Amino acid sequence: MPWLLKSEPDCFSILDLAKSPKRTTFWDGVRNYQARNFLRDSMKLGDRVLFYHSSCDPAGVAGTATIVREGYPDFTAWDKKSDHFDPKASESNPIWQMVDIQLEEAFTDLLPLPALRDVPTLKNMELLRKGSRLSVQPVTDAEFAAVLKLADKLGLRAKR
């Protein structure tokens, strides 16, 4: 199943991912139980990911990635120096999970959120639901394909 992962580009952008060793990173800092359950139970090796930039202007889809390691304990949770430190977590009780993702394709430019709202296929997409804040979201195959198709149409996919 495809997924959508949100990141604030000021914190970690798709360019940061592109510059990472092997264009791969661990997806740490998720501190929401519903999102945690997706990371732990549902994300599978090889699943594709829409990399979404949130809290920026405009917000939108920045590219795609794939899951290259399935859920494992998020060790930043018991690192006191981490921004994502959680006093309730420990090595023996990790609470939080993360996955590793590898960059697949960075769009040449952001696919802006308002453009997604114009696509009929995406009408029920979790991202577009009013009040939706989930930072790890399942995406249907049809939705994933529709986003890529729109990126094509807007000329945001340079390499082939």
Next chain:
DNA sequence: GCCAACGTTGGC
């Protein structure tokens, strides 16, 4: 920077 929507906390 505003504020609506949501999740979490904690008193009862």
Next chain:
DNA sequence: GCCAACGTTGGC
């Protein structure tokens, strides 16, 4: 177990 208060998210 309810629910008010609070903190956070994230589009605008």
